[in-house]
Amino acid sequence: MSDIAAIVFDKDGTLFDFDATWGAWARGVTFDLAGGDAEVAGQLARVIGYDLAAGRFERHSPVIAGTVAEVAELMAPHLPGRPVEALVRDLDAAACRAPQVAAVDLTRCLGGLKAAGLRLGVATNDSESSARAQLEREGVDGFFDFIAGYDSGFGGKPAPGQLLAFAQAVGVSPAQVAMVGDSLHDMAAARAAGMRAVAVLTGPAVAETLAPAADVVLPTIDGLAAWLAGG
Numbered sequence: 001m002s003d004i005a006a007i008v009f010d011k012d013g014t015l016f017d018f019d020a021t022w023g024a025w026a027r028g029v030t031f032d033l034a035g036g037d038a039e040v041a042g043q044l045a046r047v048i049g050y051d052l053a054a055g056r057f058e059r060h061s062p063v064i065a066g067t068v069a070e071v072a073e074l075m076a077p078h079l080p081g082r083p084v085e086a087l088v089r090d091l092d093a094a095a096c097r098a099p100q101v102a103a104v105d106l107t108r109c110l111g112g113l114k115a116a117g118l119r120l121g122v123a124t125n126d127s128e129s130s131a132r133a134q135l136e137r138e139g140v141d142g143f144f145d146f147i148a149g150y151d152s153g154f155g156g157k158p159a160p161g162q163l164l165a166f167a168q169a170v171g172v173s174p175a176q177v178a179m180v181g182d183s184l185h186d187m188a189a190a191r192a193a194g195m196r197a198v199a200v201l202t203g204p205a206v207a208e209t210l211a212p213a214a215d216v217v218l219p220t221i222d223g224l225a226a227w228l229a230g231g
Helices: 017-033 037-047 068-078 083-097 106-115 128-138 161-168 184-193 207-213 223-229
Strands: 007-008 117-121 144-148 178-180 197-199 217-218
Touching: 007 161, 017 037, 017 083, 017 161, 037 184, 068 083, 068 197, 083 128, 106 117, 106 217, 106 223, 117 161, 128 144, 161 178, 161 184, 178 184, 178 223, 184 197, 197 207, 207 217, 217 223
Parallel strands: 007 117, 007 178, 117 144, 178 197, 197 217
Antiparallel strands: none
16 A cells, blocks of 8 residues: 555554453452442443453444543432533543553554654544654653544544544645554544544454454554555
8 A cells, every 4th residue: 555655543452452451450440430339330330341351352342432521421410519621631641541562562563663664643532642642651652643532622533534634644645644543433523533443352342343444454454564564
């Protein structure tokens, strides 16, 4: 794909393995927000599509592709007296502390893409501050020319605002950009922006779900170099 000049990545489930990163973390957060009340924690887990017993998110959990604000709105009815705005702040702070598990060796993979002359960006439905904190902690923030969250002023996926802002920021046509993600929201955002849609399987969605919406489905982002080379 020699016409591709830039790549914009989703974060969770793409750069970072979704279940390995967020599975155990989510259990702690639901109990913390519930003040240790098991019944309330169970209610919170149900509305966000999280299996407390298995320690993982269900395939269609709204957390997988939703924004922090959307998740907070789902939780708020089960936490009387906790306004959505406060929950957003609590969830953002907790996300910054999440122990990220990289899907691949990010330094090697991203370094190789940068060495090939590609411009790189991140478009996530998390907040920009938590995304920057996580990427910095992993030591890979410097590879990216652009990092946007749902609160960066461009909207959230599946709308194309973040993706189009990335293309404008790096000075390339949307048609020369590949959007890489693990969800149908990511694929829809890519289509809406007029970009190539590349799916990876390091999130909860399976190939059969993603394939009809994607130009290609790769096991991980390590497969990008060969795909770009036409292999």
